[in-house]
Amino acid sequence: MDTVLSGLATGFAVALDPFNLMLVLVGCFLGTLIGALPGLGPINGVAILLPIAYGLGFQPEAALILLAGIYYGAEYGGRISSILLNVPGDAGAVMTTLDGNPMARNGEAGRALSLSAVASFVGGTFAVILMSLFAPALAKFAVTFGPADYVALMVFAFASLASLVGKSTVKTLLGATIGLMLATIGIDANTGVARYTFGIPDILAGIDFLIVVVGLFGMAELLSLVEHQARGTLKSLPVDRSFVRMADLAQTKWTIARASVIGFFIGILPGTGASVASAVAYGTEKRISDTHGTFGTGDVRGLAAPEAANNAAAGGSMVPMLTLGIPGSGTTAILLGALLMFNIQPGPMMFAQRPEVAWGLVASMYIGNVALLVINLPLVGLFARMLTIPQHYLTPLIAVLAFIGIYTIVGNPHDLFMITMLGVFGWFLRKLDFSLAPIILGFVLGGLFEDNLRRALSISGGDWGILVQNWKSVLLYLLALLVVLVPVVLARRARKVAAA
Template sequence: MFDFLIHGFGVALTPLNLMLAFTGALLGTLFGALPGIGPINGIAILMPLAYSLGLPAESALILLAGIYTGAEYGGRISSILLNVPGDAGAVMTALDGNPLARKGLAGPALGLSAVSSFIGATISIIGLTLFAPLLASFAVNFGPAEYFALMIFAFSSLSVMMGKDPIKTLIGAVLGVMLATVGVDAGTGVMRFTGGLPELYDGIDFVVLVIGMFAISEILLMLEHLGSDSGRLAPIGRVLVKVKEVLFCKGAILRSSLFGFIIGVLPGTGASVASAVSYTTEKRISDREGTFGEGDMRGLAAPEAANNASAVGSFVPMLTLGIPGSGTTAILLGALMLYNIDPGPMLFSEQPRVVGGLIASLYIGNIMLLLLNLPLAGLFARVLTMPRWLLVPGIALLSFVGVYQLHSDLMAIFLMLAVGIMGYVLRKFGFSLAPIVLGFVLGGLMEQNLRRALAMSGGDYGVLFGSGLAIGLWCAALTVIVIPMVFSGWRRLKASAAR
């Protein structure tokens, strides 16, 4: 059953892949530490360059996964030292991390967060190793109808869990699916929604979409934060954490790792939900003296363990079902599709090199990250103070070279800018971009599977509910939507009764 892991280590331990895992960890930490650049932006900007290196699929994925996990490590540095979270997943880290730094404990705080991130990620990778083959062997039974129902479940859980506005999350997902329908229809050869532009016949290019949304729109948003630039860095000192301090947090770390893994596995819920849930849980369990929020080590360890655990956990649905668990894994999945690898329930059995190699490299990369982050955190922290006037041109150069590598025509650049404007406007309206990417990546597969299911049944819609599995998935989708409604209704009822 664990053959895939042995194979995987064979893939991950080649000199090239070891070097890529190391490069990914280093680049990811640096990008994660940059002001305003979260893991998802980092991956988006570096993905086309990784692709243009001409690496085999498993090597490119190892590099990108290293960047992803590295960025989760790097994001904490600005939370702790500057009280400026790099992305939503790092918000909770700042609550106790920054007070610790202000007490003069910046070094131990960085050390503790590195150790708890390491433990969280390790527990989650073990969970992935045990859980993924089970889920994959179960997923082999999925037909098109079940796969379609699974995607409906993924979107409904996404809309409930991601972002504060479920309606806008759903609209984003629908817009993403619509963007995916542009181009030639695989079933009939009919051109759809291309507006007669030959550049769109093959559909909107994934790289162009991702760079536009996550690099160009970010550049435009950064214009607003000019002048409000970062304050002074707290002195760090030596990054060392005592064994006693880690042991003090052991309960918090273990519980949060478990939460993080489970939340990461659920489609659509990522690091932000995981760290919030684990922080509030720990506060309820352990905060007897009211020290949470004023620099309690446990309040730092919990969200750090949880967000790294959830980052790894989100690989489970991606690798076994072909359903990304987060916006970032959606980009990784899209990168795989550039290699003509179809995501889906068969990924695990058809691409053992990719899946096994990736899982093995997560073990290796995680150790590298710990070793990098303990001695070098001070060095990474220097990146925090990089001024925007250096950062923004840098992002622009990387984006243009990335797109130019794949399409050396002007149309692609203009499309990228148009998508960037759309992303900027939508973010101003309060949308988050992850549902759009998820919709775009899953949209084509969703339509294909729906049509394949109906072709097999001769147009009878009953086939969508034709198996126990499919019905179960539809029920799950319904439950996910109804439960929060019932909860809020019940709470409102209780509140009015109390009055």
């Protein structure tokens, strides 16, 4: 408890520094704007703005605070386009459309927006509190992990990814493998042997993380926007003067509490972020409290549950990133890559070695949540205006921002070509029902995975048995097996029930 309190004190000292405080506010504001744009979600927003944030030459903790602000700001803003347009910004906001949009069509847009802001605030704050309690303890435990345990942890991360994310398990696994393969390009740090560089000097140090992120998430998104252009203009519902009532809060208080817990713990699972969390929370709530069949017609509980859950998951997915160096979602994978660019290795030692970064981030999330609620209640009309930005201006603007970011960092026009080609590749993958988050997760974790495997085998002198010699790694393999098998068994049982 003492470490938590003193850590928080360090953190708030960092986060309340006037400059960092300004960055929290700017990040939250920008994030909400981006999240509100139809079709753009947190992951695209962070991907497009990451190079620019890096190019500004901030301290690592300042850049991270800004990016994290954009991340949960966008998680907040996503509800606006879900409710008013019925167009979710990303997979995590899909569930919000189910009851949010009917409420807006019933003329209660203001009530839906303010209630979801409160639910997001509670979910987000709950997650940060649990995070500051759990993360240091988990980090202390993770210090005892050896290379073999890390290999098991990676296997668990990819198993939960494959089983819970995306439509097809094989495609998710293949995506992660593609990411791992991309990470092998460049000089092998252990032996100095060049792998897959084909004599091109630009990629001796490996493919730049920023190029992969901006290409797969920024440019591929842009091509999707171009693709969907023809399908007519979107019609936004007006924001009226209705507002959340005390009765709404009383009715949804247990819903929000349950959804926050579900969201946080699903968020912790490596690889599974807001999309799984909000779907599970909505499903659970529907089973528990939908006694009159009102879910899907504008029920306040159906709106509060996914919103509390996806913000709680955003906080939860920070936990494994900060304590184990294993990101909990696609977006935190990008944040992890950002830390690596600053030469900070996230992992168990980070709370001890770089407390100003780790605790500064945690403290900024407390402030960010309050700031988001304060910004969102009165300014929701302004954010709703973003919905009417015509797509024919938004689309070229994404390209301009992406090019500025990449050119500023790398300063090489060849990379502008690279991000465009990666964008085409990413667009194809998305058309074929691949989800892109596993690729980025594989790419970020590739080096760590390989290093630990090689180190483990060096320790054992080539005996593969070392991978299962420790109770920690055996437990993790069992958990991995469980994560893969449980959904299969549940699906089979559901089919049997349906058949009977």
